[in-house]
Amino acid sequence: MVKRRKRGRKKTRRKVAKRRPNRSLRVRIVMLLAILLAGYVVYLDFQVRHQFTGKRWSLPARVYARPLELYTGLELSAEQFVTELKALHYRPVVSPRESGQFSRNKNEFHLISRPFDFWDGQQAPGNVRVSFSAGKLTRLTDGRSGQALSLLRLDPVLVGSFYPAHNEDRVLLQLDEVPVSLTDALIVIEDRDFFSHHGVSPAAIARALFANIRAAGVVQGGSTLTQQLVKNFFLSSERSLTRKLNEAIMSLLLEWHYNKDEILEAYLNEVYLGQDGNRAIHGFGLASYFYFERPLAELSIDQTALLVAMVKGPSYYNPRRHPERATARRNLVLDVMTELELITVEESARARARKLGVSDYQRKAINTFPAFLDLVRRQLQRDYRDEDITSEGLSIFTTLNPQVQWQLERVLGARLDGLERERKLKADTLQGAAVVTSVQGGEVLALAGGRDPAFAGFNRALDAHRQVGSLLKPAVYLTALEQPQRYTLATLLDDSPLTFTARNGVVWKPGNYDRKNHGDVPLYQALAHSYNVSTARLGLDMGIEPIIKTLRRLGVEQQLNPYPSLVLGAVEMSPLQVTHMYQTFAGGGFRTPLRAINAVLAADKTPLQRYQLSVQSAIEAAPNYLINTAMRFAVREGTGRSIYQSLPASQDVAGKTGTTDDLRDSWFAGFTGDHLGVVWIGRDDNKSTGLTGSSGALRVWRDLFTQFNNPGWVQPAVEGVEYHWIDPKSGSLADAGCQDAVQLPFITGSGPVKQAPCVKEKKALPDPVDWFKELFQ
Amino acid sequence: MKLASLFRVLVAVQLPLSIHGCSTAPSQQAPSPVVEQGQPSINYQAPGYQPAPGAATVVTASTQAPAVVALLQQAEQQANAGDLESAAASLERAIRIDPRNAVLWHHLATVRLSQGEPMQAEQLASKSNSLAPGNYAQQSRNWLLIAQARRQLNNASGAAAAERRARELGAR
Numbered sequence: 037m038v039k040r041r042k043r044g045r046k047k048t049r050r051k052v053a054k055r056r057p058n059r060s061l062r063v064r065i066v067m068l069l070a071i072l073l074a075g076y077v078v079y080l081d082f083q084v085r086h087q088f089t090g091k092r093w094s095l096p097a098r099v100y101a102r103p104l105e106l107y108t109g110l111e112l113s114a115e116q117f118v119t120e121l122k123a124l125h126y127r128p129v130v131s132p133r134e135s136g137q138f139s140r141n142k143n144e145f146h147l148i149s150r151p152f153d154f155w156d157g158q159q160a161p162g163n164v165r166v167s168f169s170a171g172k173l174t175r176l177t178d179g180r181s182g183q184a185l186s187l188l189r190l191d192p193v194l195v196g197s198f199y200p201a202h203n204e205d206r207v208l209l210q211l212d213e214v215p216v217s218l219t220d221a222l223i224v225i226e227d228r229d230f231f232s233h234h235g236v237s238p239a240a241i242a243r244a245l246f247a248n249i250r251a252a253g254v255v256q257g258g259s260t261l262t263q264q265l266v267k268n269f270f271l272s273s274e275r276s277l278t279r280k281l282n283e284a285i286m287s288l289l290l291e292w293h294y295n296k297d298e299i300l301e302a303y304l305n306e307v308y309l310g311q312d313g314n315r316a317i318h319g320f321g322l323a324s325y326f327y328f329e330r331p332l333a334e335l336s337i338d339q340t341a342l343l344v345a346m347v348k349g350p351s352y353y354n355p356r357r358h359p360e361r362a363t364a365r366r367n368l369v370l371d372v373m374t375e376l377e378l379i380t381v382e383e384s385a386r387a388r389a390r391k392l393g394v395s396d397y398q399r400k401a402i403n404t405f406p407a408f409l410d411l412v413r414r415q416l417q418r419d420y421r422d423e424d425i426t427s428e429g430l431s432i433f434t435t436l437n438p439q440v441q442w443q444l445e446r447v448l449g450a451r452l453d454g455l456e457r458e459r460k461l462k463a464d465t466l467q468g469a470a471v472v473t474s475v476q477g478g479e480v481l482a483l484a485g486g487r488d489p490a491f492a493g494f495n496r497a498l499d500a501h502r503q504v505g506s507l508l509k510p511a512v513y514l515t516a517l518e519q520p521q522r523y524t525l526a527t528l529l530d531d532s533p534l535t536f537t538a539r540n541g542v543v544w545k546p547g548n549y550d551r552k553n554h555g556d557v558p559l560y561q562a563l564a565h566s567y568n569v570s571t572a573r574l575g576l577d578m579g580i581e582p583i584i585k586t587l588r589r590l591g592v593e594q595q596l597n598p599y600p601s602l603v604l605g606a607v608e609m610s611p612l613q614v615t616h617m618y619q620t621f622a623g624g625g626f627r628t629p630l631r632a633i634n635a636v637l638a639a640d641k642t643p644l645q646r647y648q649l650s651v652q653s654a655i656e657a658a659p660n661y662l663i664n665t666a667m668r669f670a671v672r673e674g675t676g677r678s679i680y681q682s683l684p685a686s687q688d689v690a691g692k693t694g695t696t697d698d699l700r701d702s703w704f705a706g707f708t709g710d711h712l713g714v715v716w717i718g719r720d721d722n723k724s725t726g727l728t729g730s731s732g733a734l735r736v737w738r739d740l741f742t743q744f745n746n747p748g749w750v751q752p753a754v755e756g757v758e759y760h761w762i763d764p765k766s767g768s769l770a771d772a773g774c775q776d777a778v779q780l781p782f783i784t785g786s787g788p789v790k791q792a793p794c795v796k797e798k799k800a801l802p803d804p805v806d807w808f809k810e811l812f813q
Numbered sequence: 814m815k816l817a818s819l820f821r822v823l824v825a826v827q828l829p830l831s832i833h834g835c836s837t838a839p840s841q842q843a844p845s846p847v848v849e850q851g852q853p854s855i856n857y858q859a860p861g862y863q864p865a866p867g868a869a870t871v872v873t874a875s876t877q878a879p880a881v882v883a884l885l886q887q888a889e890q891q892a893n894a895g896d897l898e899s900a901a902a903s904l905e906r907a908i909r910i911d912p913r914n915a916v917l918w919h920h921l922a923t924v925r926l927s928q929g930e931p932m933q934a935e936q937l938a939s940k941s942n943s944l945a946p947g948n949y950a951q952q953s954r955n956w957l958l959i960a961q962a963r964r965q966l967n968n969a970s971g972a973a974a975a976e977r978r979a980r981e982l983g984a985r
Contacts, residue, residue: 107880107910156891156899186879476912477905624943626936635902646898649905649921650933651940710912748913755946 077285084289087270093305093318095208095429095639096199099412100192101436102479102634103154106166107187108176111745114143114168116439121147123193123438125329132179135161136334143168146179150331152191155433155635155643162188171745193438196409199315200426207321208429208639209332211301217337218320219300220378221344225369227261231296235262235287262287265303309343310350317350327355329395337379338387341369342394355394363392406492407485408436411612411632414498419645429639434632435479440472440711444482445489447739452487452717455735459726466725468736469496470715471615475707477649478619478628483612494720497611502701502718505605506566506675506729507614507694508587510621512575512603513563514655514663515586520786523574525560525662526760526767531570536600544600546572549695549728558764560666560780564674566693568604575603589654590617591627605694614705615714621667621690622707624751625660626651657754658783664690664751665781671706675730679706682742689741690750693729700724702732706741709748713737757781763792771795881907881914888920897928915945922958931962938962953982 104112104120112120121138126147129137138147145166152159163179176185199205211219223230229237237260244258259267266286290299308316309323317326320343324332328339335343345365346353355362367388374384412434416425424430452466464487472482485495494500516523531554536544546568548554553569562570575583580598587596596607609617612630620627628651636644667690671679675693683689691706702717702725715733719725725732761777763770767788770777774794884907892900904921911917922937938955945951956979963972 105880105906105910107878109878109880156896156902184879186883474909474912477909479909624940626940626943634905643898646902648901648933649908651936653936653939657943752913753946754943 077289080282080286081289083270084266084286085293088290088294088302093206093208093429094200094427096197096205097416097425097428097430097432098194099196099198099409099432099434101195101434101438103152103159103192103433104190105187106164106173106176106190108173108184110173111171112168112173112439113171114140114145117145117166117168117173119442120190120193120438124150124191127330132163134334136330148179149188150191152189153431153637153641154189155637155646159189159191164188192433195404195434195436195438196406198409198413198426200423205315205317205322206305206319207325208305209301209319209321211297211304213333214301214304214320215333215335215340217378218332218335218340218344219304221341221369221373222304222347223261224372224376224378225344226264226347227259230261230300233260233262233291235289235291236260236284259283260287261303262290262299265299265306266290268306268308269302307347308350309346310354327394336387336390336393337383338366338370338390339393341373341387342366342392345369355392359392366392405436405441405483406490407495407497408434408441408480408483408632410485410492410495411480411483411498415632415647416636430644431637431639431641432633433635433637435474435477435481435634436632437481441482443743444470444472444484444740447743448484448715448736449487449489451736451739455717455727455732461726465719466717467496467500467720468715468717468733469500469611470713470736470740471497471611472711472713472740473615473619473630475619475622475710475712476628478623478630479634480630480632481711483632496716499610500716500718501608501610501613502716503605503696504607504609504614504703505694505696505701506568507609507617507692507703507705508603508605508607509563509566509571510663510667510692511586511590511592511617512571512578512583513559513666514659515578515583516559516574517659517662517783518586518656519578520659520783523559524782524786524788525558525666525780526762526764526782526788527559528556528767529559529562529567529570530573531555531557531562531567534569534573536572536576538600544572546604556767558762558767560669561674561764563666563692564669564672566670566675572600572603576600587617589627590620591654592617605696611714611716614703614716615712618705618707618712618714620654621660621664622712622750623651624754625653625655625657627654628652658756661751661754661757662781662783667692667706668750675728676704676706676734678730678734679738679741682738687741687746688749691734691737693734695728698724699726699728702727703729704733704737706734706737707750708741708744708746709750709752710746711741711744713740715740756784758784758787760787762788763794766790766792768792769795878911881911881917884910885917885920888924892924892927897924900924901928913944915941915948915951918944919951919955919958922955926958926962926965929965931965935959935962949982949985953979956982 118140126136126138129139132139132146132148135148135150138145147164147166149162149164151161162185164185165175165177165179166173167175176188177183178185197205227237227240229240237258240260241258263283266283270286305319305321307320308318309320310317310326312326317323321332323343324330324335327343328335342355342362345362345368346355348365352358353362353365370379370384370387373379374381379387412432413425416432448468448470452468455461456463456466466487468484468487470484471480473480483497485491485497517525531548533553534546538544548568549566554567557567557570562574580600580602583603584596584598592609592613594607594609594613596602599606616630619630631647633647635646638644668688670676670693671689671691676691679689679691687708689706689708691704694701694703694705700718700722703715705714707713715736717725717727717732717736759779759781761770761772761774762768762780763774763777765776768790769788770792774792777794884903888900888903888907891897891903901921901924904917904924908914908917908921918937918941922934922941925937926934938958942952942955956975960972960975960979963975
């Protein structure tokens with residue numbers, strides 16, 4: 037069909053050719069061609085306008101750590117401060133003059149911070165002096181006047197980005213954000229007639245043609261910036277005459293519709309300047325970070341010149357791979373700039389003398405903390421579509437504290453290595469996960485999804501659901517302590533052997549980890565030593581339903597089977613879910629949703645969404661205080677006591693170990709007044725680790741928490757609680773003179789009445805002092 | 814709650830802060846070192862035993878931190894300019910610096926109430942109460958706020974009960 041028609045057409049043409057063409061036909065053909073061309077131009081015009089006006093670069097979301105707030109009293113050492121400045125790519129100099137520079141003299145710093153757009157507006161740059169002593173920020177003053185300052189918020193560390201599928205990346209700039217030196221240099225190098233031509237420059241083409249003929253090859257391009265932009269925007273990179281023609285027409289059209297500034301701005305953001313693995317580096321904004329690790333505004337003249345030099349061929353003039361070529365071309369750019377008096381001869385000489393100053397190329401994983409970013413992404417996905425996350429240029433402000441995250445990564449890796457050596461296990465047998473949060477705010481400060489912090493795969497902190505074992509016991513004991521007429525911390529529990537036959541005839545015989553029974557033990561000790569038998573009996577006494585209700589109030593959402601074994605932790609949870617549960621204990625009975633994100637800004641820096649701090653009263657303050665007291669005993673004299681092998685005795689901690697059957701899982705959940713940490717150690721194949729909660733996870737927790745300085749009490753105190761001296765053997769009232777007597781808190785009015793034999797004189801005990809009244813009267 | 818009354822409270826911030834500071838100055842140091850086992854003392858009998866109930870008032874040094882005061886002032890300005898969510902954000906920054914400061918939680922509750930979030934306001938006020946044991950003046954302010962929140966929720970009897978509570982505490 038197609039063939040025949042072709043043949044037919046040829047025939048006709050031949051016929052036409054034979055005839056002498058008459059004048060009117062020629063006119064008609066010309067007119068037809070003109071109409072076709074006009075149509076084509078209209079089509080191109082539509083293309084140009086449609087794409088340019090509607091041009092929305094897909095911008096990846098930027099994910100930021102919490103900004104470091106500097107203020108007197110902040111717990112931060114000089115060394116930690118330096119690490120933070122390094123992560124922010126602040127540059128050490130002799131005397132800081134610009135944003136992003138700092139100087140250091142022992143423990144004293146002088147720095148000029150960068151401006152930054154936060155949720156609540158722009159943070160102005162600060163010129164400050166900061167002093168540190170003994171792990172604390174001791175002085176914050178104005179860098180010029182020397183006056184004391186109350187607070188300075190630094191710009192936050194960029195910890196990652198969420199890229200669209202095609203991995204195109206850029207840092208979008210507006211024209212007024214681009215240094216004039218750069219645009220000037222770019223124009224004199226790439227397109228001198230930019231401000232006078234209409235899209236194409238015949239003079240430039242002629243110059244290029246001449247140069248190319250002389251060199252017998254392509255040495256110079258005659259393309260204007262407009263043409264280069266059109267090429268990048270609309271066309272493929274093939275070299276053909278048609279493409280050249282299209283390029284020229286579209287350039288003219290672009291110039292017709294848009295002014296020079298708009299075209300220049302688009303060019304600055306679009307130009308291709310390098311490749312980072314499968315990530316394409318587009319625009320000067322991103323190139324500045326990619327080659328120099330700092331914003332464009334902070335570049336020196338030689339660095340600006342280098343970026344301009346690379347436009348001609350980012351791969352050929354790659355300063356990391358071909359430093360000589362890049363230097364020669366940079367110096368050429370500097371020469372032209374001098375010639376046209378954009379810079380002085382002295383400036384040029386100084387700039388030429390400088391090294392390229394390109395940062396070391398680290399093919400680092402684009403996202404520094406993949407496990408934490410995974411959590412951020414999942415929280416975002418509740419509110420945003422995937423394509424918005426990767427292409428709308430969102431700024432995401434997270435709760436990540438890089439200091440805590442680095443410490444966590446370090447101690448987890450080192451401790452797992454150590455445990456494997458100690459137990460003669462093959463390397464990488466053990467796995468671990470951990471979550472660290474702030475106690476009152478429920479902010480996730482750090483998260484480890486495995487022992488390799490750079491691994492972006494299986495995130496154990498979120499997705500490893502493991503039996504929690506004794507970590508569940510505090511919920512059982514709390515259920516009891518909420519009934520003060522029945523149970524107190526001094527109530528004696530029966531730890532003698534137990535056999536329970538369920539209605540269906542199944543026999544349950546829980547045993548203690550030490551394979552012993554301990555007779556009558558006071559309730560607080562049963563939890564502190566994690567006795568299974570007395571806990572099981574307590575659970576059976578109360579019934580499973582009330583315990584499930586308690587777990588629900590603590591924020592446990594998964595399926596819970598009402599079997600007696602639940603009280604000993606026969607339920608599977610992820611480290612993050614365990615953290616949520618313990619957050620309520622740590623928060624004084626208030627449940628706080630765990631947050632990894634504080635706020636989200638749109639690409640134009642307008643506020644999009646805040647993730648608010650919110651609380652929900654879940655447990656009365658007094659029983660919560662009692663359960664925390666029992667967990668404080670657990671780390672002072674119970675299963676968690678090895679904590680104080682390296683923590684100072686003055687450090688108040690509440691916590692609980694967890695160990696599952698055959699030592700498959702090793703858990704520890706513990707908190708101070710400031711931080712809550714949950715650590716899990718296990719194996720991906722779910723085989724035995726040979727570790728208990730205290731010989732495994734607790735040691736990671738301890739390694740981490742010795743790095744913190746947490747002076748606060750776990751739960752300072754509450755109303756409705758009174759203290760009595762108790763004889764732990766009998767659970768009866770004692771006095772300070774009795775051997776082994778302990779002071780225990782009771783919900784007011786629930787203390788024992790019976791006196792222990794050790795109380796010699798049967799004198800009436802004085803009322804417990806109401807300390808609060810006294811202090812505030 | 815109207816903004817004017819909201820920021821009568823915020824302006825008064827410096828006052829409760831300084832009161833706090835004075836009354837707790839002696840207990841600012843870290844928990845005292847552990848006394849040997851078997852030697853009972855009121856503060857510590859042995860590792861792990863309850864700090865004296867008086868430790869309830871241990872407040873970290875940051876209570877009077879200029880940083881916290883500065884953020885409160887900023888929150889005040891933002892709220893006066895009608896930008897309540899930024900005010901809340903500033904208060905959250907302050908809470909990050911000084912998490913157990915009952916005054917900050919109270920102000921956050923106030924802002925939430927002004928934003929028409931009475932349920933969260935009541936929760937935040939309760940949180941403030943839990944951080945101010947024995948501080949009846951602060952508790953009274955919180956109960957007044959809870960009363961307002963309950964009224965917004967059309968819970969008249971609950972509001973009346975909260976007001977009674979506020980009066981009782983105010984009289985102590």
